[in-house]
Structure formats: structure tokens, C-alpha cells
Amino acid sequence: MCRCCSVLLVTRRTGGAKAVRLIRSRILHWPTDQWHQPEYFEDGILLIEAGRVLDLGPAERFMTEGLDVTRCEHYPTRLVLPGFIDPHLHFPQVDVMASFGAQLLDWLNDYTFPAEARYSDPVFAAAAAESFLDLQLRHGTTSAFAFCTSHRHSVEALFCAAERRQLRMVAGKVLMDQNAPDAILDTAESGAQDSEDLIRTWHGRGRLGYALTPRFSGTSSSAQLQKTGLLAQQYPSVWLQTHLSENLAEIAWIKSVHPQYQDYLQTYEAHGLVPKGALFGHCIHLTESETERLADAGGVAVFCPSSNLFLGSGLMPFEALQAAGVDLAIASDIGGGTSLSMLKTLADAYKVCQLRQYVLHPFEAFYRITRGNARATALEGFIGDFRVGQEADFVMIDPECVPLVARRVQSAKDLQGELFIYMTLGDEQLIVETSILGEPAYRTSAS
Structure with missing residues (x-):
């Protein structure tokens, strides 16, 4: 049984909201220590069960496997990163x-x-x-x-x-x-x-x-x-x-x-x-x-x-x-x-x-504050990326929260350019949600 089907069963069994969370968004992380090789999904789904990552991949795969994507929280313009x-x-x-x-x-x-x-x-x-x-x-x-x-x-x-x-x-x-x-x-x-x-x-x-x-x-x-x-x-x-x-x-x-x-x-x-x-x-x-x-x-x-x-x-x-x-x-x-x-x-x-x-490089910079810092502190077995089994601590960035950032992101040529804008012009105003073990611990009023 695929993990997607397992989630559907767990959701039906538990009523879903607290045990399972399904996030559909733009999703970025570094599953290895090669900072120049991030894993990025323009339209991805992050499945969280009991505070841990159960699955991650392109939305198209989940739909093919039978996931009802209307169950997902959908944030198409945001970027989800490890905390x-x-x-x-x-x-x-x-x-x-x-x-x-x-x-x-x-x-x-x-x-x-x-x-x-x-x-x-x-x-x-x-x-x-x-x-x-x-x-x-x-x-x-x-x-x-x-x-x-x-x-x-x-x-x-x-x-x-x-x-x-x-x-x-x-x-x-x-x-x-x-x-x-x-x-x-x-x-x-x-x-x-x-x-x-x-x-x-x-x-x-x-x-x-x-x-x-x-x-x-x-x-x-x-x-x-x-x-x-x-x-x-x-x-x-x-x-x-x-x-x-x-x-x-x-x-x-x-x-x-x-x-x-x-x-x-x-x-x-x-x-x-x-x-x-x-x-x-x-x-x-x-x-x-x-x-x-x-x-x-x-x-x-x-x-x-x-x-x-x-x-x-x-x-x-x-x-x-x-x-x-x-x-x-x-x-x-x-x-x-x-x-x-x-x-x-x-x-x-x-x-x-x-x-x-x-x-x-922007890829190295964001690797450093996520998986890189986890590896440096011997916590890479728990946090820092979205590998299956990892603790689901994450942040959501919304460029629309800062007008200058939103304007600049429109002209960004690629993901590298977008990340560089965030690390040059960004601050806490870009953070619309911070989640701990899959549950929101901070949300802006607009989120």
C-alpha cells in the first residue's frame, strides 16, 4: 500500500485533522548535504502524520495514487521550508x-x-x-x-x-x-x-x-x-x-x-x-x-x-x-x-x-540554516529537512506580505534568484506560519 493510501485510511479512522495534515504548496528542502542539489516541488504535497513527515512529492503523483487533493490546505504562492x-x-x-x-x-x-x-x-x-x-x-x-x-x-x-x-x-x-x-x-x-x-x-x-x-x-x-x-x-x-x-x-x-x-x-x-x-x-x-x-x-x-x-x-x-x-x-x-x-x-x-x-550562493545559505545547521549540531536525524520520518517543523514564506519583496520576486528568473531576494530583503514579515510537529505554533492574522 502506498503512503498516500495509508494517509487516507488514517484520516478516515481518526477524523483526520489532528493526526494528519496535508499541505499543498511550493516546497523546498535539502535531503542530502549537497547544498547545490535541493529538492524543489513547484506544486508539491507534504503529508504529515503524528508530527512527522509521512510523504513528500509532486501533487501529480498523489493525484495519480488516488489522493483527494481537496483535503489539502492549498497555498500555491507560498514557499514551504524546514524550520x-x-x-x-x-x-x-x-x-x-x-x-x-x-x-x-x-x-x-x-x-x-x-x-x-x-x-x-x-x-x-x-x-x-x-x-x-x-x-x-x-x-x-x-x-x-x-x-x-x-x-x-x-x-x-x-x-x-x-x-x-x-x-x-x-x-x-x-x-x-x-x-x-x-x-x-x-x-x-x-x-x-x-x-x-x-x-x-x-x-x-x-x-x-x-x-x-x-x-x-x-x-x-x-x-x-x-x-x-x-x-x-x-x-x-x-x-x-x-x-x-x-x-x-x-x-x-x-x-x-x-x-x-x-x-x-x-x-x-x-x-x-x-x-x-x-x-x-x-x-x-x-x-x-x-x-x-x-x-x-x-x-x-x-x-x-x-x-x-x-x-x-x-x-x-x-x-x-x-x-x-x-x-x-x-x-x-x-x-x-x-x-x-x-x-x-x-x-x-x-x-x-x-x-x-x-x-x-542562495542554495548554500538556505541549506546552512536548515539541514546544514542540523548536521553541524548532530540533529540531522530529527530536523532540518523533509525526509520521511523527520519531525515536521516548517515555515511558510509569503512574498506578498512585503510589497517590495513581492515586486522583486515577480522578476526573479529562477528559484536561486527568488531565494536571494528573501535573504537580502526579507525578515520576519515574510513568515506567515511556523509549525511545530506539523501544527501551527505561529500564524499571521492574514494566513
């Missing part, structure tokens, strides 16, 4: 976005640390988590890797809110026991204990995952880094996320804090904090040796173009790291980043790459 994945952001920093006049270290001291101190209040943290996730969905982001604050309940607040929304979300308590205001410091002992308790409570619970999260090595003592490395060994299925080589002044400061190490990366290596798949935000100013060692270890360099431009940190050598065999991801890095929209993040990524004489 966007943001692999590096700071959920408490929404309130410091667009803060004026500082580079990284001053920006942290003047804006970020005071804002994060507010999360000592559990009620405030809970309300902030709810608002943050609503914003994420509005912007088309269905999964993220989030830095919380050093307060354990900031993580609990985000996980509780994500669990209610059934989001695939990875987050961690920031570990920092030195070189910051007392209000946001933990200790090596309390940070390790809180992290372990959070791992045991939340990691692998539903669609949630935990990431060990030293902010960066300058705000952690050797004792804290050592304890974090032991946790990484004890719980190998958890992720690790931190920062690396973002800003020249930061690199010099790290050297003064940990003078015994030859370079920034070694402050992590010496404590077992470069496991395969570890996520390192920025990686702008790596030495040749650091680049080689990061590639050999299987670490991931997370490109944060908006933040790097806003804070004047530099231009990540995206093409050089890729050529060196370093795995790459692309992220918003709010609040240094200036938008929660992964479309606007791609606009900045394109400009940074242009300045480095690398052309970021």
Missing part, C-alpha cells in the same frame, strides 16, 4: 539588542552583565522565556542552541516554556566563576552541581537537550573548566557550547587570564572541552595551528555575521575554515546580533563573505 535552526544565541540578551557604542568586552560589562543579573528573579526569567520563544516562532526559528544565564532557574524557565511548545531546543546554564559582577557569578562547585542536576532532569526529555556552557574561558577558572571537562566525559551525549577567538582585545585578555596556555583554543583543550561536535561561536581570528586542531577534533565554528559586524569584531574567514575542513554553522548570536531573523542573518553573512571574496 530555521539557530545554533548560537543568548536568550537573556534580547533586552540588550541595539545597545549603542561598544566593542565586545565593554559591551559585556556595560550592557550584558547587568541585563543577565535581572534573571536572578525566577518570575522575571519565566516571563522572559515565554516572550523569547514567541519571538523565535514569529521569526521562523523552530530550534535553537541557547545560552541562558548563570542562574539555574533561567534554564528551567526556558526548558519549561519550550516543553509546552514541544520545541526541539538545546540550552545550558552559563558557567562563570570569575571576572564578572558578583550577581552573575557561580563557583566551580555550584556550577558543576547545577549543570549535572539540569542534565539529569532535562537532557533527552521529550525534544529537549542540554549543552554544557562555559561563557568563555576568561570568565572561568581552571578549576571550573576542569570540572566542566569531567562532566563532558561523564555525559558524552550532551552538547558543549562556548566562544572562541571573537575579538582581538578578547584574545589578548584571555592570554592574560590563562598565561600558561599557548593560545585561546588550548584553554579548552587542556580541560577536555573540545569534544567532537563542540560549538564554538565566532572563530574569527584563529591561528593556523588552532584551525588545524579544531578541524582534527571535529569542532564546529559558528559564523555569527550580524554580531561580528555590529561589535566590530572582524570578518570570519568562512571560506578558509571550510577549506581547512572545519565544520561550519550560521547563527544570529543575539543580542550582539541585531535580529532574530535568520533571513537577516543570511543577508549579513552574504556581505561578510563578499568582503572576503567568497560568494555565498
Whole structure:
């Protein structure tokens, strides 16, 4: 029996609406890691059963197989894509976005640390988590890797809110026991204990995952880094996320804090904090040796173009790291980043790459924020594309929502040109629906 016929049987048996969803639209995804080979259906049908992809293909095939296409929700002018994945952001920093006049270290001291101190209040943290996730969905982001604050309940607040929304979300308590205001410091002992308790409570619970999260090595003592490395060994299925080589002044400061190490990366290596798949935000100013060692270890360099431009940190050598065999991801890095929209993040990524004489193709760009980011974060078995069995998180883009975009799309010569318009002129206004496990979690009033 074909999957189409199976859907008809399930629909009749269950009454259909909640168990099965049939979307007919223009549909695009990358079923493999060959970014130049997307799978695109000008008139496609996406079948979703119990939150997972049951089938995908051209509408003509389904009609031939006997599907009554009047059962489908039909959106002929929209584009359906897998939900966007943001692999590096700071959920408490929404309130410091667009803060004026500082580079990284001053920006942290003047804006970020005071804002994060507010999360000592559990009620405030809970309300902030709810608002943050609503914003994420509005912007088309269905999964993220989030830095919380050093307060354990900031993580609990985000996980509780994500669990209610059934989001695939990875987050961690920031570990920092030195070189910051007392209000946001933990200790090596309390940070390790809180992290372990959070791992045991939340990691692998539903669609949630935990990431060990030293902010960066300058705000952690050797004792804290050592304890974090032991946790990484004890719980190998958890992720690790931190920062690396973002800003020249930061690199010099790290050297003064940990003078015994030859370079920034070694402050992590010496404590077992470069496991395969570890996520390192920025990686702008790596030495040749650091680049080689990061590639050999299987670490991931997370490109944060908006933040790097806003804070004047530099231009990540995206093409050089890729050529060196370093795995790459692309992220918003709010609040240094200036938008929660992964479309606007791609606009900045394109400009940074242009300045480095690398052309970021629209197919590569959209691959990166869907399947590419899923692969970089070891989530490609769950999200990032529409292969059969994948979790059905997706977004719908409607160019008619933005008059300038609608005008430009009319003259687009092909899909490549259309995508480039979205990543250059687009933002959250283009997102008319964000669905989680096949069910709408955000819809515009017009949709």
C-alpha cells in the first residue's frame, strides 16, 4: 500500500485533522548535504502524520495514487521550508539588542552583565522565556542552541516554556566563576552541581537537550573548566557550547587570564572541552595551528555575521575554515546580533563573505540554516529537512506580505534568484506560519 493510501485510511479512522495534515504548496528542502542539489516541488504535497513527515512529492503523483487533493490546505504562492535552526544565541540578551557604542568586552560589562543579573528573579526569567520563544516562532526559528544565564532557574524557565511548545531546543546554564559582577557569578562547585542536576532532569526529555556552557574561558577558572571537562566525559551525549577567538582585545585578555596556555583554543583543550561536535561561536581570528586542531577534533565554528559586524569584531574567514575542513554553522548570536531573523542573518553573512571574496550562493545559505545547521549540531536525524520520518517543523514564506519583496520576486528568473531576494530583503514579515510537529505554533492574522 502506498503512503498516500495509508494517509487516507488514517484520516478516515481518526477524523483526520489532528493526526494528519496535508499541505499543498511550493516546497523546498535539502535531503542530502549537497547544498547545490535541493529538492524543489513547484506544486508539491507534504503529508504529515503524528508530527512527522509521512510523504513528500509532486501533487501529480498523489493525484495519480488516488489522493483527494481537496483535503489539502492549498497555498500555491507560498514557499514551504524546514524550520530555521539557530545554533548560537543568548536568550537573556534580547533586552540588550541595539545597545549603542561598544566593542565586545565593554559591551559585556556595560550592557550584558547587568541585563543577565535581572534573571536572578525566577518570575522575571519565566516571563522572559515565554516572550523569547514567541519571538523565535514569529521569526521562523523552530530550534535553537541557547545560552541562558548563570542562574539555574533561567534554564528551567526556558526548558519549561519550550516543553509546552514541544520545541526541539538545546540550552545550558552559563558557567562563570570569575571576572564578572558578583550577581552573575557561580563557583566551580555550584556550577558543576547545577549543570549535572539540569542534565539529569532535562537532557533527552521529550525534544529537549542540554549543552554544557562555559561563557568563555576568561570568565572561568581552571578549576571550573576542569570540572566542566569531567562532566563532558561523564555525559558524552550532551552538547558543549562556548566562544572562541571573537575579538582581538578578547584574545589578548584571555592570554592574560590563562598565561600558561599557548593560545585561546588550548584553554579548552587542556580541560577536555573540545569534544567532537563542540560549538564554538565566532572563530574569527584563529591561528593556523588552532584551525588545524579544531578541524582534527571535529569542532564546529559558528559564523555569527550580524554580531561580528555590529561589535566590530572582524570578518570570519568562512571560506578558509571550510577549506581547512572545519565544520561550519550560521547563527544570529543575539543580542550582539541585531535580529532574530535568520533571513537577516543570511543577508549579513552574504556581505561578510563578499568582503572576503567568497560568494555565498542562495542554495548554500538556505541549506546552512536548515539541514546544514542540523548536521553541524548532530540533529540531522530529527530536523532540518523533509525526509520521511523527520519531525515536521516548517515555515511558510509569503512574498506578498512585503510589497517590495513581492515586486522583486515577480522578476526573479529562477528559484536561486527568488531565494536571494528573501535573504537580502526579507525578515520576519515574510513568515506567515511556523509549525511545530506539523501544527501551527505561529500564524499571521492574514494566513
